[in-house]
Structures are given as C-alpha cells and as structure tokens.
Amino acid sequence: MPKYVIVGNSAGGVGAAEAIREVDPCGSLAIVSDEPTPAYSRPGIAELVAGAKTVERIVYRDDDFYRKLRIETYFGRPAVRIGLAERKVYLEDGEELEFEKLLLATGGTPIRPPMEGADRAGVLSFTTVADALALRARLAAIGSGAGGEASRVLVIGAGLIGAACSDALVRAGVKPIVVELRDRPLNLLLDEPASELARRAMVKAGVELICNATVKEVLGRPDDDRSVGGAVLADGRRTDCGAVVVAVGVRPRMDLAAKAGLKVNRGVVVDQRMETSEPGIYACGDVAEAYDCIYGGNRVVPIWPGAYRGGRVAGFNMAGRSALSEDATVMNTIKYFGMSLVSAGEINVGGQDGYETLRRLDLDGPDAGRYRKVILKDNRVVGFVFAGEIERSGIVNWLLRQKVDVSRFKDKLLSDSFDLIDLPAELRRAHYGEATISQAQRQLGWGRRLSHAASPRTNGGIISGN
C-alpha cells in the first residue's frame, strides 16, 4: 500500500491530497505542517484585519475534510529533515514518517529586509493567521482609528501582499503609510498605466504612498523603547507610526529540499509532472520552480491558484495517474481600494521585438479607470491587463493558456463587450459542452457509444439517448 506524505497544509498540499484520493482511496496519507491550524485561505487573512470575517469563515476546507479523506494530520509539528536513503521525513519532535511518495508544499517565508530596530514589538509580517491576529491586537493596543500620528501603520511593500494589507487597514479605519522600493505600486503584476490607476485608487482611499523609498530604521516609542513608535526612511524622512508591517513578498522555503540534496535554483526545480530531481519526491506552490507556459521555462510563480493546480498534478502523478502541468502561468486579480483589475501572463514586454501591443486607456472622462491591454506574440495572447470590466476576462485567459491564434478576431479583444460570440464558430463550439468532458473520458470514447443507434432524441429539452 503506497504511503504518501505531504509537507505543507495550504493550497498545494490540499490540492495534492484531493487528487491522490480521487485516484487512490486506500493508500495511507499524511499531512505535516508547522502551523497548528487546519488549512485556511491565506489571502483571507486580510478579511481578519478588516474585521469582515472571522477565523471560522476563512477556513480553506471544512472540519471533516481530513477525516473524510482519511488524512493523518501532524499539525504544529515542523519537518526538519528528509532522509533520502531510508525514505523518511523527520519531524522536530522526533517522529519519523516513512514515505513512498513525498510532496514538498512548504510555501514561502516572508522576506525581512535588513533595517535597524526590526526586533521591536509591533514589527510584523503578513502571511499567516497568527500575523493577522497579531496585527489586529496591535491596532487595538495603539488605538488605531482614533487618529493621531502614533496610531498610524507603516506598510513596507506595495506589491500584492502590501496592497492586500493596506486595503484591509483602510477597511479597518486606519490610514496606512505605504513605502515601496520601486517607482510604482504592484509593479510585478501591472504595467505602468495600470499601476497609475492603482496609485490613484490608493491615494483616493487615504493611503500615503511613498515610492522609491526604503525604511532604514524602526524607532521605539518615547515611553517604551522596545515597542514601535516610528520609522526613518533611507532619505532621512521621519514618520510616527504604531506598527510596521513588512509585506515585501516571500522567498521559497526550500531548506528541507536543499539539505536533502535535491536540485534547487530560485526554488525547488520540478519537471512538468511536478517531480523534483529525486524520483518519488514532488514539489509545488510557492516553493517550486515549475514550468510556466508563457515564460517558456521554469520559474517561481507564487500564486494561490497555481499552487492548488500544481498540487493537483503532483497528486495525480504520486498516485499513479499520469498528469502534466501544461498551462500554468501568472494570473492575478486586484480588488483592493475599490479597483477591479486583472492581469495574466507577460505584461511588461511592450516594445520588445516580436511583441504586438493592443491597448485602450481611458484615464479621464466618463470611462475613467477603464483600461485594456493585450500583448500578442505570433498572433497568440501572451499577456493582458484589464481594469474596469473583468467579467469575461476568463475567456481571454483561456485563449492565452490554449495558445489560440487570434489573428481573425484580435480587433475585438479590446472591446469591453468581448465575449464568446466574438470567437470564430469552431472555437465558439468548444464552449457549448466540450469542457465538461475530461481528456480521460474522451480517450474512453465517450459520445461514440451511440454511433450505431439512432441519434439521441430530445423532448422538452431533455436528451433521451437510449
């Protein structure tokens, strides 16, 4: 009986566990995690800070998930070493777990840029439920929302995590100061015009955004030097604040893999089956450097949907059903500060050789805030950014992942009303029902079963086959 061990209990680990159980209902399955809680939605922690949801409402799976899928849980028990020869995972508390197939879904560690005074109370990260609850407790302690400079919160980083955190703070009634190293917010996810839209939305929401800046030192309070009371920027500017949230991103947590001698680069290197350099050991999610279909090679793409889908591919392969990660790439939605923004694929390659940029921007006027940009290479969509109308963005994302030649209808991609009807007939037909039939069923010859019988009849919209 196969023995599966998954290290990591977030999107990737859950995705793999669900896939394993679809194929193999019997093999023993264990999930190890250093966090003590059942899986929760990591992006959902912003809702805790905003006070919009409770911890119970951001769980990623229901209470009976682990019991129903017959998963042994080792929560709050960090894994410290992988023994390749003996095929064992060693936990900090001395427990040893034997495995036949192992998945490393250990995620990322928050990056803490060096600055003086970073050990003062009130310097926080923003990745876990514990971080969110600590931030909320800190807000209560410093009396945020009551006004006064010392009750403000300084957020370092205006990327996805920084934006999520500062949006949550705004919703909690706090006006954050956001310090960004680069020249514009969300610079990895957005191009310049979309960043400008984001900047306007942030400023309108009451965020004080300081770009091209870093924090040099975190200061103590006049009455308590061990607690955050302010900060000094690299250019000497001083500001008072009651808390500092470090939200500059995460780096792959690959020490387990590296110590075991697995091939690592920026992340743990995996093939399209999500298998590492060591047969039987897989990796996915923020820790993995996996194939990106638009980038055309391996890279670390730390996004939640990618972690789940990568975990799903890993899980199938671990359980013996062949699967490949073929259409993975970056995609993000940004709903902060009242914005409605999506981006996917390569979006900052404009002007480079071989790329064609289609663009429509309404910065002012009645359609202010509407923006659509689609980047093509060889008449295939390789990236896009939409602001405003996003309900049909999934169709463009489908064209991107499927590498569809869009030359016949590319003039329509910039229209707010772009929809399936704008596709040529044969592409349109793929959406009337094809997606409901999986590749496996197709191989089994679904739909050919009736080939010698009469065509199925319909009666009042009900199909009656036999």
Add this chain to the structure above:
Amino acid sequence: MRRVFAREEVCIACRLCEVACAVEHSESKHIITAMRHEHPKPISRIHVEVDGPFSFAMQCRHCEEPLCAQSCLTQALRKGEDGVVRYNPDYCIACYTCMLACPEGAIVKASRGTWKGVAKCDLCPDREIPACVAICPNEALLFGEAWEWEAMQTPAEPPILARGGHRA
C-alpha cells in the same frame, strides 16, 4: 451527472432563459414580484450572446476540471461529489479570481447592500429540470449527460448496407 448544453443553430435569442433564471433565483420566485419589488433585482446566471443571426445562451458548464473552483482563494467555489460546482457566499472574499479563471465567462458579479460576491448556475437544486431548459421554446438548451450530448454532435453512422456494403 446531467448538465445544460447550448445549441446555437436553434437559439432565437428570445432571452426567456435569462428571465426564468432570474425568477428562479429570486426570493419570491414569482415573475412580477421578483422583477418589480425585489431589490436588488434578481440576476440571471445565464446570458444570451447575440451577433447578427447568431445567438446562444451561456452559463456554467460544471466542468470536469473546474478552473474556477481550483482557483478559488477560499472554499466559496467547490465541486461537489455529484459533480455540481457550487458557490457558498459565506466564504467569498469577492476577489473575482474565478472570473479570471473561467474559460466560459460564466461567472457574474453580484452584490447585496455591502455584501459583494459572485453568482453562477447551480442547476436549480429545487427543480427536476433547470428553469432555463424548461422554458426554452426551441430546445436550444438541452439537459443531459455529457456523453449523450457528445453523441448528438457526431451523427449516427448509417447502417453498413446503406453505405454500399464496402466495409466488412
């Protein structure tokens, strides 16, 4: 599981499916009350797309590999053991990642007061046949198993004799 399929060759863009869907997902489930007195107005989870003589109705296909549920940042969208992709607004954080993931463009925004989220086809849990299929006057929407629908797309092979008997 049985799903809803669209046929553009017989759709006449009457949009009755949109009305039936909105009414079915209203509080009163009564067409006049729902459209005149309910606020916000009930929204349809199916939409008819028209381009000149072409039209068809689009809604969630309840994919075998549902990208919306796989991409959901919470557990608001999940595929049930019966194959139906369901939405639970209690867990939704209105991030709209599902919209960016859905290849059909079948998820729509929804809001009620300060609550923001999405809406999608639930195959009408209170009905034997989904409301959109039941009301379609032209059988442009069909309800059946995926293989039944697939069989309709590939016409039955004529009997061997009728083809001249050249095949063993």
